[in-house]
Amino acid sequence: MWMHTRLMAKLNNKIKGLLSLCLAVIVLGLSIRLKPLDEIKGQSHKEFNAGDFALDFWNRSLPRVLDTAADMEKLLALLESDKKAAIETHGKSVGIGAQYSFLVKGSGTIEHIASKGVLLSLAPSHKDTVMIRTRNFFSNAIRDASGVVNVSDFPSTMEFNEISGEINRLVQQQVIADHLDLFEPGNPLEFVGAFELDENTRKAALIEIIPIRLNSPLIEDR
């Protein structure tokens, strides 16, 4: 009897051990995927260069989405009347949060040259004024409004943020530098750009647009 009980206890322990091992193997099988490291490196681990990425984005990805830019004057009206609809229709957000970015286009007349940019009275009604930023901007607006750069494609937010820094540098070098002499009050200006808006902002502040394309009828007269 005693021998029988001891045998059963041993058997029970063995069954428990076997079941635990099976469970561990199943969990491990569901948990990890093994791959040769050189295969992974070959696929995606090319040393990340934010400058190269931004240039490729600027020259190839961004132009493809510029056609989707919303008309600035219409968007402002929609933001005033139905902010939720405006955000749902035209806004883009990275992850979760209340910050939305918009890709916009429009035209207007330069009213005033401020320290951070130029104030533009929007055509055709000239009821609304926006700012085209020309100096000291640290915005993610273009990257996020484009909708083509996905945060989950980057191992850290540092790399993700570096892209914006590089894009802003391209804006400064390739967009703003060419038009500096046209920034005079009274001059007409066409733009495509992007701006950020916090969903929770109750009263609309002055919209600050980071330019992607600037065009002036006067540029041909230079």
Place this chain on the structure above:
Amino acid sequence: MATVRKTVLRFQSLFALLVMIVIMSFLSDKFLTVDNGWNVMRQISVNVCISMGMTLVILTGGIDLSVGSILAFSGAFAAGLLKNGIEIPALNLFIGFTFVGALVAGIAAGSALGTINGLAITRFKVPPFVATLAMLTMARGLTMLWTGGFPITGLGETFAFIGTGWFAGIPMPVWITAILVILMVVLTRRTPFGRHIYAIGGNEDAAFLSGIRVDRIKTKVYILAGALSAVGGLIVTSRLDSAQPNAGMGFELDSIAAVVIGGTSLSGGKGSVLGTVQGALIIGVLNNSLVLLNVSPFWQQVIKGLVILLAVITDRLSSKK
């Protein structure tokens, strides 16, 4: 009369919660709405998770100050593995982690840190306050090392579902918390392990002399507290869709507050998991109410502190009687 007093004392936190709800429903029309209800439930789910572990620790007469840091490390560990995997150049091997793998690894990390707490307290007789204070710093440092001081973002929709998803009309964090509450209630009320926790908190020497393996039970309690903090960490990371290196800072205080307000005695041996859930609800409703009433964040801290002090004084007075 004595029965009424006993009943009031037993359900004091529930009464306090009901009084708060009634008062708030008059003061703000936004308070007693379904949306706000889910909002409060979602917000307290993390605190309930870590507070349940804290309850067990306090029931044994200990304290765990490291829950917030363990929460941060577990969340970051899971996020890092899910996002980047592990590279072993010497073996030319890349270990990629699936969603399940990241969850298991996160909980295992929390349990491992809890084990260190438990062993330091039981084997090396370090006072719980000091051992867990050391772990608070260590785990925070490990989180900084693991993340490089930067958030780990973009963890994918499946992972985000834990913190932001809904199932059968109920937010996922609430489901997870509810299941854990049921398990912990069963564990504390219906198992020898639960009874041993109360016995150790009531009188550790007596528990030891009656044959309870005090050190083993205590170690298991700290492991459980670590694992529950890790679950909280996974929910936080999922809700934010990013592992923040400074996540969970100050959570230990909210957790201790929930336990104390819920009627668990800081000297151990008396209290319950359901009481802690009520305590967390009171803190959640209080936070929500102060925000809805537009009270300054500075005053919010003062009021929360006063509520905790009141709860401890009530506990002292009732235990004297």
